[in-house]
Amino acid sequence: MQLIDGKKVAHHIREQIKQEVNQRREQGKKTPHLAAILVGNNPASEIYIHYKIKACEEVGFSSSLIRLSAQVSEAQLLEEIAKLNENPQIDGYIVQLPLPSHIAEDKVILSIDPDKDVDGFHPINIGRMVLGQKGFLPATPFGVLKMLEYYEIPTAGKHAVVLGRSHIVGTPMSILLSRKHPQGNASVTLLHSRSQHIEKTLQEADIVVAALGMPEFVRGSMLKKGAVVIDVGTTRVEDASKKSGYALKGDVHFDEAAEKAAFLTPVPGGVGPMTITGLLLNTLEAVKNKDNK
Amino acid sequence: MQLIDGKKVAHHIREQIKQEVNQRREQGKKTPHLAAILVGNNPASEIYIHYKIKACEEVGFSSSLIRLSAQVSEAQLLEEIAKLNENPQIDGYIVQLPLPSHIAEDKVILSIDPDKDVDGFHPINIGRMVLGQKGFLPATPFGVLKMLEYYEIPTAGKHAVVLGRSHIVGTPMSILLSRKHPQGNASVTLLHSRSQHIEKTLQEADIVVAALGMPEFVRGSMLKKGAVVIDVGTTRVEDASKKSGYALKGDVHFDEAAEKAAFLTPVPGGVGPMTITGLLLNTLEAVKNKDNK
Numbered sequence: 043m044q045l046i047d048g049k050k051v052a053h054h055i056r057e058q059i060k061q062e063v064n065q066r067r068e069q070g071k072k073t074p075h076l077a078a079i080l081v082g083n084n085p086a087s088e089i090y091i092h093y094k095i096k097a098c099e100e101v102g103f104s105s106s107l108i109r110l111s112a113q114v115s116e117a118q119l120l121e122e123i124a125k126l127n128e129n130p131q132i133d134g135y136i137v138q139l140p141l142p143s144h145i146a147e148d149k150v151i152l153s154i155d156p157d158k159d160v161d162g163f164h165p166i167n168i169g170r171m172v173l174g175q176k177g178f179l180p181a182t183p184f185g186v187l188k189m190l191e192y193y194e195i196p197t198a199g200k201h202a203v204v205l206g207r208s209h210i211v212g213t214p215m216s217i218l219l220s221r222k223h224p225q226g227n228a229s230v231t232l233l234h235s236r237s238q239h240i241e242k243t244l245q246e247a248d249i250v251v252a253a254l255g256m257p258e259f260v261r262g263s264m265l266k267k268g269a270v271v272i273d274v275g276t277t278r279v280e281d282a283s284k285k286s287g288y289a290l291k292g293d294v295h296f297d298e299a300a301e302k303a304a305f306l307t308p309v310p311g312g313v314g315p316m317t318i319t320g321l322l323l324n325t326l327e328a329v330k331n332k333d334n335k
Numbered sequence: 336m337q338l339i340d341g342k343k344v345a346h347h348i349r350e351q352i353k354q355e356v357n358q359r360r361e362q363g364k365k366t367p368h369l370a371a372i373l374v375g376n377n378p379a380s381e382i383y384i385h386y387k388i389k390a391c392e393e394v395g396f397s398s399s400l401i402r403l404s405a406q407v408s409e410a411q412l413l414e415e416i417a418k419l420n421e422n423p424q425i426d427g428y429i430v431q432l433p434l435p436s437h438i439a440e441d442k443v444i445l446s447i448d449p450d451k452d453v454d455g456f457h458p459i460n461i462g463r464m465v466l467g468q469k470g471f472l473p474a475t476p477f478g479v480l481k482m483l484e485y486y487e488i489p490t491a492g493k494h495a496v497v498l499g500r501s502h503i504v505g506t507p508m509s510i511l512l513s514r515k516h517p518q519g520n521a522s523v524t525l526l527h528s529r530s531q532h533i534e535k536t537l538q539e540a541d542i543v544v545a546a547l548g549m550p551e552f553v554r555g556s557m558l559k560k561g562a563v564v565i566d567v568g569t570t571r572v573e574d575a576s577k578k579s580g581y582a583l584k585g586d587v588h589f590d591e592a593a594e595k596a597a598f599l600t601p602v603p604g605g606v607g608p609m610t611i612t613g614l615l616l617n618t619l620e621a622v623k624n625k626d627n628k
Contacts, residue, residue: 165462
């Protein structure tokens with residue numbers, strides 16, 4: 043079994059990004075600038091934002107964090123977004139989800155300038171992805187494609203099964219794997235909470251992408267010998283042996299899967315580092331799109 | 336085997352639309368108005384446009400046809416589109432495809448006001464479909480959902496296999512069948528020209544949607560007993576016994592499939608009439624969206 047080392051791939055790509063940012067600087071071109079809006083102080087969101095800003099520093103991007111109180115009105119948030127849309131210094135930005143329940147997420151996402159939507163969540167970017175047009179891909183599926191590329195894992199004609207139909211992982215992943223591109227051309231089955239025969243379908247899969255958020259749902263017995271297994275799940279489970287009191291568990295039972303899989307991502311250290319890498323790649327793309335304008 | 340009678344379903348829905356248009360008239364509300372732009376005179380396009388205009392008359396919609404020469408420049412076409420976007424009389428419009436090769440289709444579709452894009456081809460409408468947001472669905476997959484609804488064919492938890500990944504049929508069909516709605520919640524596999532094991536995968540399908548454009552590709556031996564078979568293919572094949580010299584053939588071998596299927600659409604008279612019905616439904620929706628503004 044070959045471990046898919048997300049940290050290594052992320053490091054490799056981030057080094058490339060860093061070099062490109064340095065070159066840009068030497069050529070007098072603009073330094074990419076990623077902004078983030080954080081509403082309230084959800085602890086998980088604080089951690090994600092911290093890592094995103096750290097990653098920007100690592101590759102030489104500028105970054106800004108706009109903190110808004112959990113009581114901010116939708117109108118005030120939309121005003122902040124309008125400012126970012128208009129600000130030529132900001133190449134791309136994200137609004138960290140989830141938002142407080144009094145704010146309509148759909149409306150917020152729709153107000154983001156699609157050319158700065160480096161999370162790839164705006165419907166027009168989702169539509170472009172479906173149509174194979176240039177746009178920003180959602181960061182996690184984008185990161186998974188980059189892992190498949192790095193390890194030269196063939197996908198064309200393979201049977202890929204995606205577990206979970208979330209808007210930000212499972213659904214775009216299933217679409218991307220079926221499109222016409224080097225990490226696509228797979229026969230893709232999308233399974234979810236309403237699916238029957240999940241075990242049988244998984245047993246026939248050459249490639250499994252698990253994005254359910256159900257710890258160790260995928261057991262070794264559900265996998266075909268030689269499958270490629272990408273574990274997107276990361277759920278905190280209590281673990282008294284850890285200093286923090288919890289451990290991160292993927293959707294795949296790692297030890298069992300390791301006996302069957304040809305390629306397998308660990309949790310943590312698999313897909314996780316690739317998600318932020320996808321965001322960095324999108325931000326670099328955003329500034330390059332502006333160069334040409 | 337139960338024949339899925341597209342003509343009957345289309346007639347039923349069009350009667351409902353007609354009644355709603357009459358009610359609107361009595362209430363002093365606007366009559367829905369569909370416009371179409373036809374570039375050049377591709378014979379198949381002429382026929383499609385003819386049927387679309389006829390269907391508008393049938394349900395009491397107003398319609399306009401804008402004919403442009405095959406030599407029209409892209410800029411001129413975009414000007415015509417801008418006029419339709421601005422014209423408050425026009426509730427929805429379509430640009431009949433294909434366009435001459437000197438015109439960029441993507442650019443044309445992107446210039447259509449998404450609120451008037453009753454073909455559902457604009458990336459933002461595709462994105463909304465993926466995200467389960469309100470928008471216009473592409474007419475053919477929309478028509479297929481309406482057939483499933485009419486015949487009360489359950490889809491939740493079923494294994495649906497879609498053959499063909501075109502932007503206007505196969506891909507949106509595969510997405511729609513997996514979404515959370517009464518004709519969705521299926522486990523969906525999307526197969527295409529690069530897929531392996533097509534026969535084996537089809538044999539496991541509870542629902543088959545064939546949209547390849549390859550006459551009689553799906554044989555009886557490829558189907559599970561009791562499958563629901565929706566044939567979107569319509570290819571002209573030579574047939575000396577017909578006055579016209581040709582016959583329309585679906586992607587499914589009808590006689591063989593009839594031995595295995597629980598439900599089956601004929602060609603012609605199956606999905607065909609439902610496509611224009613989908614377009615009419617979108618146009619009615621477009622005018623109703625304006626009522627509320």
